[in-house]
Amino acid sequence: MEKFEFNKAERDHIEKIIARYPDSQSAVMPVLWMAQEKFGHVEPDVQKLVAKTLDLPEAHVYGVASFYTQYYKEKMGKYVLDVCTCLSCQVCGGYDMLHYIEEKLGIKAGETTEDGMFSIQSVECLGACGYAPMMQITNDIYVNHLDKAKVDKVIETLKQGKMPEFEPIPMRVAEKS
Amino acid sequence: MQDWRTYEPLLIPSIKDLHKIDVYEKNGGYQQLKKVLSDKEQTPEAVTNTVKNANLRGRGGAGFNAGLKWSFMPKPDGGPRYIAANGDESEPGTFKDRMIFEYNPHLFIEGALIAAYAMSIDAVYVYIRGEYRSWITMMQKAIDDAYAKGYIGKGIMGSKMNCEMYVHMGAGAYICGEESSLMESLEGKRGYPRVKPPFPAQKGLWGRPTTINNIETLANVPLIIKNGSEWFTSIGAKGHPGPVLYGISGHVNRPGVYEYPSGMLITELINDVCGGVRGGKKIKAVIPGGSSTPPLRGDSLDGVRMDADSLRDAGSMMGTAGMVILDEDTDMVDLVWRISHFYHHESCGQCTPCRDGTGWLEKTLLKIKNGEGEIRDLELLLDICFQMEGRTICALADAAAWPVRYSVARFRDEFEARCKKSIYAVA
Numbered sequence: 001m002e003k004f005e006f007n008k009a010e011r012d013h014i015e016k017i018i019a020r021y022p023d024s025q026s027a028v029m030p031v032l033w034m035a036q037e038k039f040g041h042v043e044p045d046v047q048k049l050v051a052k053t054l055d056l057p058e059a060h061v062y063g064v065a066s067f068y069t070q071y072y073k074e075k076m077g078k079y080v081l082d083v084c085t086c087l088s089c090q091v092c093g094g095y096d097m098l099h100y101i102e103e104k105l106g107i108k109a110g111e112t113t114e115d116g117m118f119s120i121q122s123v124e125c126l127g128a129c130g131y132a133p134m135m136q137i138t139n140d141i142y143v144n145h146l147d148k149a150k151v152d153k154v155i156e157t158l159k160q161g162k163m164p165e166f167e168p169i170p171m172r173v174a175e176k177s
Numbered sequence: 178m179q180d181w182r183t184y185e186p187l188l189i190p191s192i193k194d195l196h197k198i199d200v201y202e203k204n205g206g207y208q209q210l211k212k213v214l215s216d217k218e219q220t221p222e223a224v225t226n227t228v229k230n231a232n233l234r235g236r237g238g239a240g241f242n243a244g245l246k247w248s249f250m251p252k253p254d255g256g257p258r259y260i261a262a263n264g265d266e267s268e269p270g271t272f273k274d275r276m277i278f279e280y281n282p283h284l285f286i287e288g289a290l291i292a293a294y295a296m297s298i299d300a301v302y303v304y305i306r307g308e309y310r311s312w313i314t315m316m317q318k319a320i321d322d323a324y325a326k327g328y329i330g331k332g333i334m335g336s337k338m339n340c341e342m343y344v345h346m347g348a349g350a351y352i353c354g355e356e357s358s359l360m361e362s363l364e365g366k367r368g369y370p371r372v373k374p375p376f377p378a379q380k381g382l383w384g385r386p387t388t389i390n391n392i393e394t395l396a397n398v399p400l401i402i403k404n405g406s407e408w409f410t411s412i413g414a415k416g417h418p419g420p421v422l423y424g425i426s427g428h429v430n431r432p433g434v435y436e437y438p439s440g441m442l443i444t445e446l447i448n449d450v451c452g453g454v455r456g457g458k459k460i461k462a463v464i465p466g467g468s469s470t471p472p473l474r475g476d477s478l479d480g481v482r483m484d485a486d487s488l489r490d491a492g493s494m495m496g497t498a499g500m501v502i503l504d505e506d507t508d509m510v511d512l513v514w515r516i517s518h519f520y521h522h523e524s525c526g527q528c529t530p531c532r533d534g535t536g537w538l539e540k541t542l543l544k545i546k547n548g549e550g551e552i553r554d555l556e557l558l559l560d561i562c563f564q565m566e567g568r569t570i571c572a573l574a575d576a577a578a579w580p581v582r583y584s585v586a587r588f589r590d591e592f593e594a595r596c597k598k599s600i601y602a603v604a
Contacts, residue, residue, distance in 0.1 A: 028365035068348035087269035088426035125269035129426035172433035
């Protein structure tokens with residue numbers, strides 16, 4: 001069985017996180033994030049590690065981990081494609097993009113490809129409404145203005161083990177008439 | 178009133194590299210913090226009053242006077258006091274605070290520190306939604322730079338003021354934008370909203386006095402300190418003054434975040450600012466301030482302005498000024514079903530009317546969407562809304578009910594057309 005542990009440097013960093021708050025319980029979210037960064041998920045054994053590290057009941061850590069959608073409670077693909085299908089993305093073709101990606105990868109939203117490379121999720125508003133349709137990759141980079149060609153390109157980049165680059169949003173002013 | 182065409186942005190001015198602390202300083206940055214710390218007339222009470230008189234209404238959705246909120250904080254008793262800056266920004270249709278993180282983070286930091294001075298705050302926690310990882314990195318860099326220059330920390334700018342600032346990363350929960358849920362989340366718990374009273378000013382973070390303000394709200398503070406409350410009230414709509422970041426999305430030619438005075442005509446924002454509706458189509462509906470604000474019919478937009486009073490008269494709300502424009506081809510049943518799906522997913526599950534009600538709304542709308550609904554299901558929807566509104570700890574239930582209630586009322590023909598014809602006469 002895989003053993004989950006924090007090393008000395010990580011434990012020192014956790015001490016620094018705890019120092020930001022009046023009590024160690026408040027550090028549970030940042031430490032869960034740290035754990036997910038390191039292990040790729042926060043399965044029950046990882047939750048136990050977090051509980052032990054912060055001297056909290058396991059049930060409390062489970063309660064928190066299960067409440068927030070971004071913590072992966074089970075193993076996911078190397079790249080998780082979070083396709084927004086909410087409101088502005090919905091009316092600007094978010095579902096078309098989702099279905100295209102599903103077809104392309106041969107899996108449905110909520111599933112992971114057999115080679116463990118990709119998972120797809122249909123997610124709620126990611127706060128990029130003006131740049132719809134869009135998706136986020138593994139809780140990180142936002143890819144805006146999706147169309148089929150762009151999806152193809154992004155998936156190709158990811159297959160090469162590279163993340164797409166951050167896309168700065170140009171400042172908007174009304175065009176002077 | 179100044180014409181919006183000649184308005185120069187103040188929150189996100191087009192100055193190259195303004196997010197860098199040196200550039201921000203060269204453009205008068207942190208001078209307002211210096212002013213309140215060094216000018217003897219700028220007592221904490223005086224600063225609070227200036228902001229109160231400016232009638233700076235919260236930009237996070239509720240629209241409450243920020244200075245008045247500050248004045249609810251009890252007198253310092255020697256124990257810790259906190260600000261929680263709300264950058265959760267999860268209301269569908271809202272994507273404005275990230276512009277501040279990306280383009281003018283120090284304006285927000287300076288505003289938060291002035292607020293900290295006015296309320297004798299020991300620490301500011303900046304709560305940012307977990308999805309905004311890229312912007313959290315930017316914000317953290319800005320805070321680190323401000324620490325390095327002595328704007329945050331011990332003895333700020335050589336004064337006696339001490340204040341810390343930390344970023345707290347959310348992890349995907351819409352409800353954490355609700356202020357008491359945000360505090361629970363900061364305390365390392367599930368984001369369950371708290372029963373009020375006690376209000377945060379009495380018993381907030383870790384049981385201590387706390388004020389929660391939106392990111393954009395705090396970013397307005399240095400502008401008010403610099404130019405005075407009268408100047409601020411002269412911008413835009415009388416009852417809801419100041420600059421506003423309008424996040425406009427949906428079926429317009431040039432969607433995006435635009436800064437203009439409050440009280441802009443919705444039609445001007447669509448036609449002149451955003452270049453009109455895609456493909457020259459007609460507007461079916463406009464959601465003025467995020468998914469929870471009641472949609473307005475496209476034929477009822479004449480003269481409606483983006484301020485609290487005008488929108489109330491029109492039958493909606495300002496919310497977060499995250500406008501969604503929907504063209505004539507939009508399927509309203511589908512749209513409202515998806516909004517209900519969102520609220521069902523995001524209900525924290527604490528209160529029965531919301532936990533069950535959001536599910537029933539979604540299920541009933543799905544039935545109608547799939548052509549299996551009956552006319553009486555429309556009455557059922559309204560009844561569910563009635564059973565949810567005002568019966569829960571926080572406003573999520575109301576936020577879930579309003580778009581359904583008002584969409585059924587304003588687009589009833591469309592809902593009826595999707596229902597099976599009843600074999601019984603409809604009263």
